[in-house]
Amino acid sequence: MKEQVEKYLSGNEAAALAVKQIGYDIMGYYPITPSTQIAENLDLMGAKGEVDITMIPAEGEHSAAGICYGASAAGARAFNATSANGLLYALEQFPVQSGTRYPMVMNVACRTVSGPLSIKGDHSDIMFMLNTGWIILFAHSVQQVYDFNIIATKLGESVSLPVVVAYDGFFTSHQKKRSYSFKSDEDVKNFVGKKKEKHDLLDLENPITIGSYMNEPDLINNRFQLYEAVTLAGKRLDEIFKSYENLSQRHYEMVEEYKVKDAEIVMILLGSAFDTVTVAVDKLRKEGIKAGVITLNVIRPFPIDEVVKRVKDKCKILVADRQDSYGANGGNLSLEVRAAFQRKKKNVEIKSVVYGLGGIDFDVSDGRWLLEQYDNLPDFSYYGVTKGGKEKVQDNLLKKIDKERTMLGITEVKNTGEGLMVKGGQINATTAMPDRIAPGHGACPGCGILVNLNLLLRAIEDPVVLLFQTGCGMIITTAYPKTSFRVPYIHNLFQNGAATMSGIVEACKRRQEKGEIPKGDIVFIMVTGDGGMDIGMGSALGTALRGHNMIIFEYDNGGYMNTGYQLSYSTPKGAKSATSHVGSLQYGKTFFNKDMPEIMAAANIPYVATVAECNPKDFITKAAKAAYYAKNQGMAYIKALSACPLNWNDNPATERAVIEAAVNCGYFPLYEVEKGITKLNYNHENSNKKMPVKQWFSMMGRTRHLVKEEYSSVVEEIQKEIDERFRKLKEKSVSINIKM
DSSP states (O other): OOOEEEEEEOHHHHHHHHHHHHTOOEEEEOOOTTTHHHHHHHHHHHHTTSOOOEEEEOSSHHHHHHHHHHHHHTTOOEEEEEOHHHHHHTTTHHHHHHHTTOOOEEEEEEOOOSSSOOOSOOSTTGGGGTTTTOEEEEOSSHHHHHHHHHHHHHHHHHHTOOEEEEEETTTTTTSOEEEEEESOHHHHHHHHOOOOOSSOTTOTTSOOOOSOOOOTTHHHHHHHHHHHHHHHHHHHHHHHHHHHHHHHSOOOOSEEEESOTTOSEEEEEOTTHHHHHHHHHHHHHHTTOOEEEEEESEEESOOHHHHHTTSOTTOEEEEEESSOOTTSSSOHHHHHHHHHHHHTTOOOEEEEEEOOGGGOOOOHHHHHHHHHTGGGSOSEEESSOOOOOOOOOOOOSOOOOOHHHHOOSEEEEEEOSSSEEEEEOOTGGGGGSOOSBOSOOOOOTTOSHHHHHHHHHHTOOSOEEEEEESSHHHHTTOOTTOOOBSSOEEEEOGGGHHHHHHHHHHHHHHHHHTTSSOOSOOEEEEEEETTHHHHTHHHHHHHHHHTOSEEEEEEEOSSBGGGTOBOOTTSOTTOOBTTBOEETTEESOOSOOOOHHHHHHTTTOSEEEEEOTTOHHHHHHHHHHHHHHHHHTSEEEEEEEOOOHHHHTSOGGGHHHHHHHHHHTTSSOOEEEETTEEEEOOOGGGSTTOOOHHHHHTTSTTTGGGGSGGGHHHHHHHHHHHHHHHHHHHHTEEEOOOOO
């Protein structure tokens, strides 16, 4: 037994510690709750010099999976962590990894799959991995998360297969528990051993081809070999469990049981609820009810023999799923348990229940009730469902908007041939515009999302249809059963919002042509932010190139804010975040912010503009132009710099000044690209408000560290990049002066 230390850790912290001690080379990652803390903790360790791992922030989970595949094929130890829809977004990559037999480890902090959107824990994500050819371990405790990550590395490399370590999101991932870890990293490294890649892509003396085109009979032979490898993994796992017990004095088997040997009724389930039901079993035993509980530490390969042999004949079995395989009268665990007992022709009675979806708490009384009520339960049922009421649906809160009623003050939007000329649009006149968004929402004090969105909507007199990608803007306005929207609204995930809106736009055209809905102008607006133009950039560019009649409005708050502020590609270089820490070896984000307006302009859409709340008149004029182009010519894109005082770490009362400083230092220039012609609306260099970027950095806690002399070279590099971008902008622009 090697020396160990006692710590209070969460499951995510335990996973990060194991990764550090194993000595992984590469982590490709993308933030998604509740797995994000693993990357955050590793980045923090890296900033302090405590771990040597290359962290690669992908623009989405699909790319994160590709990063890991490439790294593993190139002979490195690769690691990933994800949850829910992130797992599904990357799903097509997982059979590629297993089919070409390159090992890696991925942690899945299990969470509800959207839609509707929920970040709480259940098992609806991990069951999509069953047919991917990956080994799947399932940890029900923080201790197991730590141990299984070490075991998974050795197991996967011994059979040349990737391995998942799954555990309950929030229940196991976030709750701190007492656990034991090895004091010396070398003890872990020695147990795991050095990675020995059988087929190394970088062996230039023996070049190989990976993932060639394959037909019959080779493909079926490949799949048979994969089957044999997964089967072999079960045997190897038993061996590794035993060798790990010698190292740690912790005993593991493929199946874990509690008081099952003489049990007359047994519950079988996965994850943290196992420990809850053990307490219920103890209470029932005191009352003379012979109950027991089983959990599986591995679900691929499925331990058929291990499950069946533990249960005596004529036992009553209740399989509890935190997930449903809709239409099959049971979740995937139920289906596999039923199949196992049928194969072995064991004389037992089995019922299935779905519980705990969307993170519903499952306590001792719940486990006890299900075991006590077994005889009264149907063959398949849901537990925890509540019946809806008959509340009256609220009447429509917003009457149809028409130009005569709003009197916005924009008297004319005229196409001059060289661009649009907007007359009117006075700020005080916009107060007549009815609010499309109700006052009730859950935004933090000083949040810029609603400020910017309301400015946009005040300039648009036509009816609007809104689509929000996942992000703070969506979360703060649509907490069920309430909504802040008084206009048609739909949500889709980060990576697919623009494509979804393009489908809506074209469906509207068809229905208007067929006379199914009234003809008339509608402005379709996709709202994105919180990193949505990273993971969603491909969808947005495809939509731009097709030229659908819509507006993409990006509130750029400079990070993945809805997941707790991790770096995004729009985060300023040098800014600290939960995945760009500041330490002896790191100064914050290491690369420059993405210039999304210029990327969209390269798609040759009719209109691109940047706006800022510090100049509302310019904002409203550009919004009116965007609406015109969206109705008449194609797609328009507007980007606003949006304050996030919580994560920028500044004063909510001074956000307008912070935004203005971003403009006056040149970080966020105000300009538009109208039908290919760039027009600089404000030249900070010619104003008496010009300031260095260092002064803007000093106004926010996320960048205030850069003011220190030790980071002067970083600030100089950032200032140089800002100046160079602005120089290029001036060279191709026609200046139009606006007042600040």
